[in-house]
Each structure stands twice: as C-alpha cells, then as structure tokens.
Amino acid sequence: MHLALFFIFGGLAVLAALNLLLQRHPINSALSLVVVMMSLAVLYWSLGAEFLAAAQIIVYSGAVMVLFVFVIMLLNAGEEERTRGSKIASIAGFPGAAAIFCLLSFVFLSEGHKLGLSHLGGSLDEASSNISQISSLLFTDLLLPFEVTSVLILVAILGAVVLAKKER
C-alpha cells in the first residue's frame, strides 16, 4: 500500500515537474507546479510527517501558488516566446544535468543497501502527532536559526520596497 502510494505520487511529481518545464503558457506551468506540490505533500504524509504535509498544502499549494496565478493573470502573460538560448547552455546543459543525475543515482544505488528502505507510513496508521516534537526542537535546539529568520524576512521586505517602488 505504502509502496504503491510512493510510486504513484512520486511518478506524478516527476511527470508534473517535466510538464512544468515543457508547457509554453505560464498558467499551465503554474498549475503543474500545484500538482508537484500536492504530490510532495502526499509523500511527506506517507513518511509520517503529517505536519509538514499540511504546511506544504496550506503554504505552497495555497498561498504561494495563488499569488503566482494572480501575478500571471495581472501581467496578462501570453505564450512564451522561444529564444534560441545560449549555445553553451544547449551544448553543456543536457549532458551536465544527465551527469549530475547519474552521479546522484550512482551514490544512492551504490550505498542504497546500507541506507536501507525508509519505513514508510510512520504515523499513517496510528494517529499520533509530530507537531509537539517539531515545536520543541524549534524552540530549543533551533531557537537561534528560527529567530534569525526574522532578519532574513525583514531584508526581503526591504528589498521588495526598494526595488518595486516607483521613483517619483
């Protein structure tokens, strides 16, 4: 059951990601991204991280994607124009991406027997929550990164104001 879920939604995520790249209309790409996010949420959930799954749906599929779609609609974006792209990118791009893919697959496959299979469905069966674990970690061990993120967000807001505001 878990394995079937993994293959269905893992495959769906990869297919949707490919579709995202191949679609020529921005709206179609954005909608493919929703499918990727949703499939990832199912994968998180089947791994027992139900809080992460919920956050994934609420934050990414909900808020971020709605913003994406709004911006695309407001900009009235039509079909993409195809450019030739840079020569280096077209020559080195595919072999480079393939090489990285091969390298990663080699590592995961060669060390796979030691990694073992993840125990899918940690909390799928019993309905225990991992929110308390996350929150205790967030407010003890990871307190400083959590607090410093506020500076990061502040910088991002400043940047939006500086770059987007029209000079009079």
Add this chain to the structure above:
Amino acid sequence: MSSALLSILPEVVLTVTGVLIMLADPFFAPKASKKALGWLAVLGTLGAAGATLLQLRTHQILLTFSGSIQMDTFSVFFHLLIASIVLLTLLVSLDYFKPGATSHSGEYFALVLFGAVGMMLMTCSVELLMVFIGLEISSISTYILAGYRKGQATASESSLKYFLLGSFATAFFLYGIALAFGATGTTSLNGIASGLSVTAFPTMAFLALAMMLVGLGFKVSAAPFHVWTPDVYQGAPAPVVGLMSTAPKAAVFAVLLRITATTYSSELLHARWVWLIGIIAVLSMTIGNLGALLQKDAKRMLAYSSIAHAGYLMVAYTALPADSIAAAAFYTAGYAAMNVGAFAVISQLGGYDEPLRTIDDYRGLAQKHPVLAAALAFFLLSLIGIPFTGGFFGKFYVFNAAIGAGHVWLAVLGLLNSGVACFYYLRLLTALYSRKLGEEGGEFEGSSPAAAIAIAGAVLATLLLGVLPGKVLGLAQRGATVQVSRNR
C-alpha cells in the same frame, strides 16, 4: 552578561542599529539627504567592532545556542574584518547618493548592516542550518544593493542576474547540507566531523562536500562558477561592489575553512577532495587573469581580477592544516583592504552616474586628481603583489603554504598568473599617468571628507599589512590553532 548574548553581541548591535535606521527613515522628507542615517550606521558598525573586541578579551571559546554558535579567535578575526569592510563602505557611501538621486538611501544603510549581520553569523556558526540562513541574509541584501541605481539598465541586469544565478547556487549548497545530513545524521559541523569517521556512506559524504563547494564557489566567484561576476560588478554601484567583492567572500571563505579544515580534515578525506580545490584554484586564476586582459571597462577588469584572487586564495586550501588557515585568513584581509580601497577611489571618481567607464576614460587623471590617482595606483600595485603592500604578503604566505604541502606546481602556476596579471593592472596604472587624449570626461564634484577618510584608512591598512604583517597574522594563527586543536 550571559554567554549566549556575548557570543552574538556584534550581530545584535548591528540588527538593532539597522532597525533604528528603518524606524527613523520615514521622518525624513523623501528627497532629503539621509546622511545622518549613514552616520548612525557608522556608529553601529563601530559598536559591533567594539563588541567583537570585548569577545576577544574574554580569551575563551564559547559554544552557545545548543552548539550552533561558536565564538573563538577565528570568528573574532573575521568579525573584525567584516566590520572594517562595512565601515569603509559606509564612509564611501555617505555622499554617494546625492539628495534626490534615489528615495531609498535610508534603506541602503539598513541593508548594508543587515547584510553584515548575515556575514558575521556565517563566520561564527558551526551549524550548517545557521550558516545557510546567514548566507541567505547576506546574499539577499547584496542582490538588492546591486540593483540600487534603478534608472540604469545595467543595474537591473546586475541585480536580476545575481539573484537568479545566486538562488541556483544556494540550492546546490542546500542539497549539500541535505546529503551531509543523510551521511552523518546531523547538520552540526562538529557532529559531521565525528560522524564522518564512522559513516557507512563515504561517497555520499564526499558528494555533500562537492555540492557545498559548488554553492560556496559561486558566492566567492571561483571558476567555473564565475560567469555572473563581470556583469554584476559592472551594473552595481561602485561602493557596493567594493563591499560585495570582499565581505561576503571573506565570510564564505571562513565557512569553507571551517568545513574543510575541521570537518573534512582527516588524512583520508583530505586526499579525496584536495584535487577538486586544486582544479578550482587553477581554473579561477587562469580564467580570471586571461579574462581581465581582454576587458576595456575598469569595473569589469577588476571583476575578473577578483576571480583570479579567489583562485590564489583557493591555493591555500590545498595545503591544510594550520599554516594555510592563517595564510588564507591573512589573504582575505589583505585582499579586502586593497579591493575596497580601489572601488572607493572608483566611486569617488565616477560618482553615482559613473561617466568614467573604460580604461581610456582614466587617462590623465593623475594631473587632475593627483591624490586619488596615487591612491588607486597604490591599490593596483598591491593587487599585483609588489613588496611593502598587503598583497605581497598575502600571496607570499599562500604560495609558501602550498609549497610546504608539496604542491609546487600550484605555486608555480600562481606565480605565472601573477606575472600575467601585472600586464592589465599596469595598463590601467599607465593610463592614469599618461597624457589625456580627447576632451574632458565627466563632471567631478570633489571627493567627500568621509570618503577621503575611508580611502586613507584603506591605504593605511594595505600599507600596514605589507610592512607589519605580524599582528594580523598572529591573530589569524591563533584562530587557526583553535580550528585545528578542536579536531585533535
């Protein structure tokens, strides 16, 4: 004072000052001069440097926030370096924005300070998650600062290119962290160090380092991850280029030192990654210097020169441990002094609109502005590595360390490259001191007093590092011993 507060005191001071600047900014009229805010930022930076000296006086290693922050001589060294760079940049920027040029000159000072917070956090954190957040804070503020001259097309190009490619590189770094976690079950550098000796996944751990090298290599503009550098430096305001070609790089080199010298430092692992660094060093030196030969634009030329200098610095990483850590740390300091100085002079000569671009525009400047031209000439000589400048001892220690570790070929390649580099630095230098060809160039309003102090400070720093390198090297060596002894 609690040890936790002490360990992040400089960052706290800078953050508070940045927030104060943002709060005070709305009280100014939109087109008014925001110079007062700039002075506030200068005060805050001085406060942060003072806080760092306070840390140095405690003479202890503090491990706080559940082992994510480590305050030691190493972090103090880089804190002081970053604070000095930011101080010089702020002084140069005080009169850079003429009233009415942009309505965001207040936010500029806040962004510089917040960026410094990120860089400082990177140098003192021993937890990769914390390093990542620091890296993002510093990167995002530099993306924005790069696009500050909003009217210019090159500025938008600069900001957008930097942002897109930078985010791509950050993804590599993040993937590296994830793989390191996969191999050792922790993201703390000390934990990874002990986990590496027993890990069942050596290949994955090695791939993690390679991924992190890609991400960090981008941030220091090392070849082959350098393509963004010339375009970004060309479009960004000159004081910002002085900042972003030195301070974030110093922070990233500090992170790289912590990762390579302490975490991946065992004999076996060192032999496995040292050739990667060697390749990056050779590529950066060669591509940087050959690229600079072809440039007509002074800022683009200095951009390629910064790629080459990243290469020289990388040479030190092939020769770990202790000596080369100190050599690398010293090189970052020397490079920072001369590069910030060079861009300070360029920003004074060019101003906001930068009418001086190509090397031909710099012809005959020595007659009009003898002092500024002399300062620029001094920085260029230091970039070449002439004795009695900081650049000389930087290169000397780095190549010495490489030879000591048996990498003679790297030192030879480095010296050959320095020879090539002479050519383009001297080309700009001779242009400064030759007769002017055409009519007058752009309007020059005279250098501001604050910027004059900054340039004098940079000259003094470069000279001191070249004449009396002992003190800075001593601090760097104390920092290095901390790094090495911790692992034994």
